[in-house]
Amino acid sequence: MKKDQLLDLYHQMVLIRRVEERGAELYQAGKIGGFMHLYIGQEAVSTGLIAAREPRDRVITAYRDHGVALNTGISANEVMAELLGKATGISKGKGGSMHMASVEKNMWGGHAIVGGHLPIASGLALGDQYAKNDNVTICMFGDGATNIGYFHEALNISKIWGLRVLWVCENNQYGMGTAVNRASAVDDIRQKAEGYNMKNSQVDGMDVMKVYDAAREAIEYVRAESQPYFLEVITYRYRGHSMGDPERYRKQEEVKKWQENDPIGIFRKHLLEKKTASAKALDEIDAQVEDEVNQAVEFAETSPEPALEDLFKNVYVE
Amino acid sequence: MAKITMREAISQALMEEMDRDPAVFILGEEVGVWGGTYAVTKGFYDKYGPDRIKDTPIAENAIIGAAIGAAMVGQRPIAELMTINFAFSAMDYIVNQAPKLHYMFGGQFRVPMVIRAVGGGGRQLGATHSQTPDAIFAHFPGLKVVSPGTPEDAKGLLKSAIRSDDPILFIEHATMYQVRGEVPDGEYLIPIGKSKVQRAGKDATIVTYSKGLELSLKAADELAKDGIEAEIVDLRTLRPLDMEPVLESFKKTNRAVLVEEGWKSYGVGSEVGSRIYEEAFDYVDAPIIRIAQKEVPLPYNRTLEQAALPQVPDIVAAVKEVLK
Numbered sequence: 285m286k287k288d289q290l291l292d293l294y295h296q297m298v299l300i301r302r303v304e305e306r307g308a309e310l311y312q313a314g315k316i317g318g319f320m321h322l323y324i325g326q327e328a329v330s331t332g333l334i335a336a337r338e339p340r341d342r343v344i345t346a347y348r349d350h351g352v353a354l355n356t357g358i359s360a361n362e363v364m365a366e367l368l369g370k371a372t373g374i375s376k377g378k379g380g381s382m383h384m385a386s387v388e389k390n391m392w393g394g395h396a397i398v399g400g401h402l403p404i405a406s407g408l409a410l411g412d413q414y415a416k417n418d419n420v421t422i423c424m425f426g427d428g429a430t431n432i433g434y435f436h437e438a439l440n441i442s443k444i445w446g447l448r449v450l451w452v453c454e455n456n457q458y459g460m461g462t463a464v465n466r467a468s469a470v471d472d473i474r475q476k477a478e479g480y481n482m483k484n485s486q487v488d489g490m491d492v493m494k495v496y497d498a499a500r501e502a503i504e505y506v507r508a509e510s511q512p513y514f515l516e517v518i519t520y521r522y523r524g525h526s527m528g529d530p531e532r533y534r535k536q537e538e539v540k541k542w543q544e545n546d547p548i549g550i551f552r553k554h555l556l557e558k559k560t561a562s563a564k565a566l567d568e569i570d571a572q573v574e575d576e577v578n579q580a581v582e583f584a585e586t587s588p589e590p591a592l593e594d595l596f597k598n599v600y601v602e
Numbered sequence: 603m604a605k606i607t608m609r610e611a612i613s614q615a616l617m618e619e620m621d622r623d624p625a626v627f628i629l630g631e632e633v634g635v636w637g638g639t640y641a642v643t644k645g646f647y648d649k650y651g652p653d654r655i656k657d658t659p660i661a662e663n664a665i666i667g668a669a670i671g672a673a674m675v676g677q678r679p680i681a682e683l684m685t686i687n688f689a690f691s692a693m694d695y696i697v698n699q700a701p702k703l704h705y706m707f708g709g710q711f712r713v714p715m716v717i718r719a720v721g722g723g724g725r726q727l728g729a730t731h732s733q734t735p736d737a738i739f740a741h742f743p744g745l746k747v748v749s750p751g752t753p754e755d756a757k758g759l760l761k762s763a764i765r766s767d768d769p770i771l772f773i774e775h776a777t778m779y780q781v782r783g784e785v786p787d788g789e790y791l792i793p794i795g796k797s798k799v800q801r802a803g804k805d806a807t808i809v810t811y812s813k814g815l816e817l818s819l820k821a822a823d824e825l826a827k828d829g830i831e832a833e834i835v836d837l838r839t840l841r842p843l844d845m846e847p848v849l850e851s852f853k854k855t856n857r858a859v860l861v862e863e864g865w866k867s868y869g870v871g872s873e874v875g876s877r878i879y880e881e882a883f884d885y886v887d888a889p890i891i892r893i894a895q896k897e898v899p900l901p902y903n904r905t906l907e908q909a910a911l912p913q914v915p916d917i918v919a920a921v922k923e924v925l926k
Contacts, residue, residue: 373708378708383706383707387711392711393711400695403670403695407668411673411675415675415676433663440659440661441661444659598705598709599705
């Protein structure tokens with residue numbers, strides 16, 4: 285990867301972190317409502333994955349979607365405005381934190397029913413297969429989604445029909461507050477793909493370069509072979525499941541241990557060691573992000589509320 | 603005008619739209635090699651091949667979920683549910699995903715999908731395979747629910763549904779595939795969301811749809827023998843509900859009987875009746891009567907099953923009652 289691209293990845297990861305940290309403050313200040321699930325700690329996963337796709341490849345994810353939104357090029361302004369429910373939000377204030385999408389950026393949501401978007405992902409790929417193109421659909425979901433029926437129906441049809449889907453399980457160790465080994469019959473989630481005779485592998489999700497390499501290889505396979513692939517990414521969320529999580533299910537030492545492997549810290553070290561960039565250059569990116577996020581908050585706060593007549597808009601196309 | 607069966611009308615609609623638009627394809631259980639469990643897609647597999655007539659596993663979440671996804675990226679899938687009772691297995695997609703996607707993402711997504719589902723009782727299939735749960739689906743904004751009562755309407759409405767950019771649940775009645783009716787020659791469309799007077803009359807208004815239309819037409823024939831002229835308004839679409847012809851008729855007759863095959867509680871008749879009271883209270887000359895299924899799971903035994911389902915004499919008696 286070229287220097288510019290590497291620095292862009294660094295920029296994206298820091299941007300996700302800072303947008304969400306500011307988002308958390310605004311949530312606590314009562315300016316953001318509903319549920320908000322932070323991606324902090326998992327930034328390397330979506331950043332590495334999205335960097336590995338062609339623009340024509342689709343991505344669809346669950347409700348922890350701010351990272352994917354920013355990685356696919358939805359602006360911090362549009363993300364922040366959506367969090368605040370404003371008319372300028374990417375979903376015009378009608379979706380909120382869990383429902384961000386952009387057809388233009390090939391980002392297909394933002395879906396809030398656990399596992400519910402997996403059959404839809406198979407459908408996106410079915411639509412592409414029907415159109416006889418070789419687009420790949422990247423479908424991201426948590427470890428918790430692999431215990432629900434949708435998962436199994438979706439994987440099964442992707443295999444029998446030879447759909448181009450890269451299934452990406454972000455194993456962040458907990459489905460809400462229930463540890464993987466308390467909810468799943470197998471700890472190694474990728475084993476579930478074996479039941480569908482699907483090629484699979486596991487990768488360290490705290491290292492963006494490892495995610496990128498694994499994703500590139502997997503996408504190449506999916507495209508060339510017209511077969512689905514299952515990638516399990518081992519990661520960790522530093523914050524609670526959502527903003528109202530008392531976190532009784534894990535010890536602070538465990539969180540601290542994972543924080544020593546901070547994905548942004550690891551990547552920063554990598555860039556410095558490979559002399560891709562100086563500390564000063566990286567600090568400049570951090571400062572740039574700070575400006576960008578300040579502007580996004582300003583934009584969101586000064587944006588108009590949706591008009592009351594928009595209540596009835598877009599219930600139907602016709 | 604040709605006289606054809608409901609089955610032929612639906613098959614013709616599917617075939618004409620598949621011939622017209624290459625984005626249209628069919629998926630579902632046994633739609634292909636088998637030819638459809640109600641033989642609606644008989645011969646389609648040989649004509650269109652496995653890509654356009656897609657046999658699926660018995661997995662309703664996969665069927666409807668995949669149809670939604672394919673629709674989102676520009677195809678026009680028609681998903682067949684072997685029976686509407688299997689819709690409950692895919693309820694999340696039918697009521698919680700498809701109707702929300704256009705609205706929730708600020709208008710970015712479209713879901714031009716039709717779900718064809720076979721509903722209704724009367725075939726001794728037992729409680730889990732005989733339901734008429736149409737009203738449940740009509741509860742959700744964002745979904746359109748269509749249920750025709752004649753071959754002409756079935757063909758014209760299904761063609762409109764396939765061309766629509768909104769998700770549509772198209773409910774066919776399992777005992778009506780052999781019903782024959784006149785169908786216009788050549789291409790025609792019937793707009794979704796328009797009720798229709800299927801029989802003119804001046805004494806009382808019967809509001810119904812689907813199987814209820816068949817029963818109500820027979821009841822009207824009976825009533826005519828006694829000199830009573832019942833007007834029958836066929837809803838055809840449950841959501842969006844077109845009350846105009848209903849209210850127009852009611853303002854003329856001042857009396858109504860509402861006929862549906864589903865359960866009475868929280869049903870189609872409840873909705874239509876409330877709206878008449880809300881919008882035409884001054885015209886009410888007699889309490890409105892609802893004819894519907896008895897409040898039991900449908901039994902297997904034929905006598906018991908028929909006792910639970912609405913029958914022609916129930917409608918005749920109700921019309922005479924509102925005319926008292």
